[in-house]
Amino acid sequence: MSYRGPRGTYDVFPGGREPYERAELWTFVEARAREVMARHNYSEIRTPIFEEIELFARTAGEASDIVVQKEMFSFRDKGEREMALRPEGTPGAVRAYIEHNLYKLAQPIKLFYVGPMFRQERQQRGRYRQHTQIGVEVLGTSDPLVDAEVISLLYSIHQAVGVEDEVVYLNNIGDMETRSIYAPELRAYLQKHVGELDSDSVARMDTNPLRTFDSKHENTQAVLAGAPRISAYLSREAADHVATVREGLDALGVPHEMDEGLVRGFDYYTMTVFEAKSGALGAQDTVGAGGRYNGLISDLGGPDVGGIGFGSGVERMLLAAASQEARVSLDVFFVTLAPEARILAMKLAGALREEGISADLDYGGRGMRAQFKQADRTGASYAVILGEDELARSDCTVRDMASGEELAVPVADGAKDLIRTVAR
């Protein structure tokens, strides 16, 4: 074996074993997701898959692991600029929003994107170095009902593609000010229990104490069970915000659960954070997640308006969806039994295709049995036989592959009769 795909990547091809390797499923998921987006009046945005590294560093936060642990695929271009392949979709979308003055248009702007994201991490089930996210950003408003719409949109897409055993978790982590009061309190509490925490949490306690809630260690979680709750520190405004989000979710019929331990990896989140998990996945059980980011747009040089978005992993959606049998089927397969018949088959196939009827033929010069086997495997509805007998009579034999019934159809004056016979 000389060449392999890069570590942590995969190919999409006919006959792929894993659901995310199967081309038909990608076509299916993207089409369904686009339908749902369109019904919610979202427009597509396409931004580059690389940006200045600074943009990602600013948005993710200096303390985030994407930056600290060097999880970005970065490179220097020929002009000595530090660039990086995008680890997430929000920064590029927000940058474009500001760069093209989209805040001057009627607000909010409702955007969606589909595309590859990159993170230099060790691969495991549901986590790849290049993965694809379907994401959404609503920019220019802080209306809590928008939060509800965005969460419901995430849920609807998952429903549309068949994600199983899903639960949507919701939390409100307040604004920056609330957190600046809460964080020291939490830190002080954790300090008292330092001996019971795992080493990762101890390290994180100082830089970003909220993140200790993400820990999977039992002891740490036991300590956190007695920790001060952020809900007790929320301002009146923040408390109202969550309440309205929940009302909106109820109105839209989106089942959800509050989870006070839900914090997210990006520092820019404010107020609403949410996560959709599926029990059908392994350790990487988050199918899609997101949150509100009210300070981010102004931080990047735009107006002081709110925004909210989510990213949902297509690979994880496919893994969490019931095995879809998206069989590609063919209308007509030509079986040719004489060399001269092959040209006629091509001509007829061309005519059928122009009428929107799918057609294929044998290119291997193989025996009849092999050709019928292929007609069967491709799921063809009809096999059209062109042999010496047919050539002599200027007709073709149309075989219904399901019933086995056969019919002679004239082809002397073109494919007209064949089209009529085979069209449904």
Added chain:
RNA sequence: GUGGCCGUAGCUCAGUAGGUAGAGCAUCGGAUUGUGGCUCCGAAGGUCGCGGGUUCGAGUCCCGUCGGUCACCCCA
């Protein structure tokens, strides 16, 4: 980046106390010289991930390396 497990035919795997490789499925051909899904017969297909070492001899033992996988970290 850390750790466990694993790398033998296209796929799933077997390979017994070290004696230079097998099965099932898939593919191709035939039984059926004009007919698929079932059955039967046959063929093709492998530098046993790669590199070293031990040995008369290594798929099998040892070391290294690369890759895969799952988990941690983190995250979609």
